[in-house]
Amino acid sequence: MTQSYSLKEVRAALEPVADWQPKGMRELARRLRWEQGWQGAGPLSYRNLKRTVGGDTLRQTLRAIDNGNPPKSLRQAYERLGFPPGGGVTRLPDGPISLRSIARRIQAPETVRLKFLSYNTYLLQGLQIPLGAGLTMRSVGMHSLGSAYRSAEHF
Amino acid sequence: MTLLGLTSIPGLVVATILEAAGYTPSKVINKITGIDLNGIKIGAKPALEARSSELGSILSNYDVCCLCEVWTQDSRDRILNDLDSRMWESAAGPDESGAFILNSSGLFFLAKNRQIVKTERMIYSDRGSKNRDTDAWSNKGAMLNIIDLGFGQFELFQTHLCFGGGIKDNVPVSTPGISDPTDEDRMNVWHAELAELADFYRSHHQPQNVAIITGDFNMNGTNVREYAEIRRVMDSLGLWDLWAWDVYDHHPSEGLTCRFTDGDESNWIRNFDTQCDYLPGPQDQQYCDDRTFIPAPKTKPPQGVGRYDFLFAQNPTSAHQYNLEVSRILRRPFPRAHPSDGESYLSDHLGLDVTLYLSPR
Numbered sequence: 001m002t003q004s005y006s007l008k009e010v011r012a013a014l015e016p017v018a019d020w021q022p023k024g025m026r027e028l029a030r031r032l033r034w035e036q037g038w039q040g041a042g043p044l045s046y047r048n049l050k051r052t053v054g055g056d057t058l059r060q061t062l063r064a065i066d067n068g069n070p071p072k073s074l075r076q077a078y079e080r081l082g083f084p085p086g087g088g089v090t091r092l093p094d095g096p097i098s099l100r101s102i103a104r105r106i107q108a109p110e111t112v113r114l115k116f117l118s119y120n121t122y123l124l125q126g127l128q129i130p131l132g133a134g135l136t137m138r139s140v141g142m143h144s145l146g147s148a149y150r151s152a153e154h155f
Numbered sequence: 156m157t158l159l160g161l162t163s164i165p166g167l168v169v170a171t172i173l174e175a176a177g178y179t180p181s182k183v184i185n186k187i188t189g190i191d192l193n194g195i196k197i198g199a200k201p202a203l204e205a206r207s208s209e210l211g212s213i214l215s216n217y218d219v220c221c222l223c224e225v226w227t228q229d230s231r232d233r234i235l236n237d238l239d240s241r242m243w244e245s246a247a248g249p250d251e252s253g254a255f256i257l258n259s260s261g262l263f264f265l266a267k268n269r270q271i272v273k274t275e276r277m278i279y280s281d282r283g284s285k286n287r288d289t290d291a292w293s294n295k296g297a298m299l300n301i302i303d304l305g306f307g308q309f310e311l312f313q314t315h316l317c318f319g320g321g322i323k324d325n326v327p328v329s330t331p332g333i334s335d336p337t338d339e340d341r342m343n344v345w346h347a348e349l350a351e352l353a354d355f356y357r358s359h360h361q362p363q364n365v366a367i368i369t370g371d372f373n374m375n376g377t378n379v380r381e382y383a384e385i386r387r388v389m390d391s392l393g394l395w396d397l398w399a400w401d402v403y404d405h406h407p408s409e410g411l412t413c414r415f416t417d418g419d420e421s422n423w424i425r426n427f428d429t430q431c432d433y434l435p436g437p438q439d440q441q442y443c444d445d446r447t448f449i450p451a452p453k454t455k456p457p458q459g460v461g462r463y464d465f466l467f468a469q470n471p472t473s474a475h476q477y478n479l480e481v482s483r484i485l486r487r488p489f490p491r492a493h494p495s496d497g498e499s500y501l502s503d504h505l506g507l508d509v510t511l512y513l514s515p516r
Contacts, residue, residue, distance in 0.1 A: 013512065014482050017434065020446045030402050032480055035471035042401040051406045052379060082383040090401055104514065105478050111514040112304050114269075115216065117487075118313070118369040118466055120223040120413070120504035123207050123230045126199035127257055129292055129322070 005103030013106045036093030201496035211237025218267045221313040223371045225263035246274045248298040258293035269302040277355045281347035289321035306515040307476040310366040317344045318373040349388040362474040368467045376462030377408040394467035412464040416503040443486040480512040
């Protein structure tokens with residue numbers, strides 16, 4: 001028996017807020033992680049560069065990278081920063097992609113769906129750090145009573 | 156003390172005499188400066204017990220949770236109290252054992268209706284300096300939990316990297332040898348920890364499994380140099396920063412994940428209003444509006460505020476037994492139903508909320 005899939009449900013699964021859901025098939029397909037495709041970080045654009053280093057004009061943006069010796073091109077700016085955006089846009093694999101192949105990954109009965117949370121819970125209890133516990137007279141290097149101690153790299 | 160740096164000094168004889176006479180360095184420093192080095196106190200975070208007790212019911216809506224800063228067994232127990240023990244399995248990261256260690260790694264993993272088939276733990280060997288960084292008094296590190304999917308096994312790595320500092324803030328007056336780390340100090344520690352994390356990953360990752368790495372990296376996605384360093388390591392492992400995937404039109408320097416809660420409590424920021432435009436909806440389902448371009452604030456966020464929390468997913472390979480698909484990451488503030496101690500949220504961080512779809516090939 002053939003499994004039937006709902007495009008609407010696939011969209012909703014990948015994009016939880018209705019207004020933001022991908023409109024067309026191509027946009028939907030780009031939301032999947034294809035082995036023969038490429039997940040991109042965005043184009044080599046001024047917009048991306050400006051979002052990274054600020055500035056209201058290209059001149060200001062390039063000078064924000066190095067005021068004394070600003071880069072002379074967008075490519076040079078990205079190279080100077082060593083910054084990943086600009087590495088290319090998301091590419092789909094060559095050849096046709098069927099709706100079924102998309103939907104299967106999300107909606108097939110055997111697909112495991114895990115609602116996942118990564119969270120720093122901020123549950124630090126009070127601490128009393130016994131800095132003195134790691135000190136000996138030799139380690140702190142007493143010169144005199146007026147020089148409480150020399151810095152110890154590691155207590 | 157082999158742990159200690161030994162300085163070569165002409166006053167060594169004086170030191171030896173003082174030591175023999177029962178004067179500890181702490182006593183001498185206390186006498187001269189009034190600073191009690193035996194007792195630098197760092198206060199507990201507000202509403203600690205109440206917040207940990209409230210977490211369980213929130214987490215029960217998830218299937219898998221990778222948590223940081225669950226430092227104590229008491230906090231873990233309070234979380235687990237509200238989770239059905241027949242459904243949930245858990246694993247804690249490295250504990251607080253060891254000389255001059257006061258804190259565990261804080262890492263905690265929870266899985267609902269999924270068997271944890273393997274757990275591995277690692278403590279970073281470089282956690283900063285004890286006279287500089289509170290992190291050095293903890294066993295910060297990384298943890299791997301592998302859960303069974305039926306058709307394969309899913310690897311979830313989590314970590315909490317060093318942030319540094321915290322000692323100087325709690326010493327009342329300027330004291331020789333007590334300082335905050337410089338940017339360079341911090342970068343050196345991160346560099347070492349990321350290398351260890353990468354080694355840990357390479358040691359345990361199995362090619363047929365898909366892996367993710369998540370946690371609080373304490374390196375700021377809004378800082379070009381710090382983000383480039385993270386990406387250098389993660390790219391080398393074939394792991395992708397899901398927030399920065401261009402299909403979402405996000406940018407690595409956007410999507411801050413915490414508010415300011417360092418130093419003097421009177422300066423703390425008590426809400427996420429500058430990090431998060433709240434989506435309309437019921438308060439207990441509150442999310443940030445993370446759809447697209449988020450204009451950078453006009454003023455640079457203070458140190459301690461940034462995009463510190465990351466979720467990296469391994470790129471698909473031909474060796475994988477199954478596919479991993481992901482929904483858009485949404486940052487989630489988790490407001491408390493009944494605020495106390497000035498804390499209106501469960502944490503000073505935003506949660507990264509995402510749905511994972513794992514399908515056999």
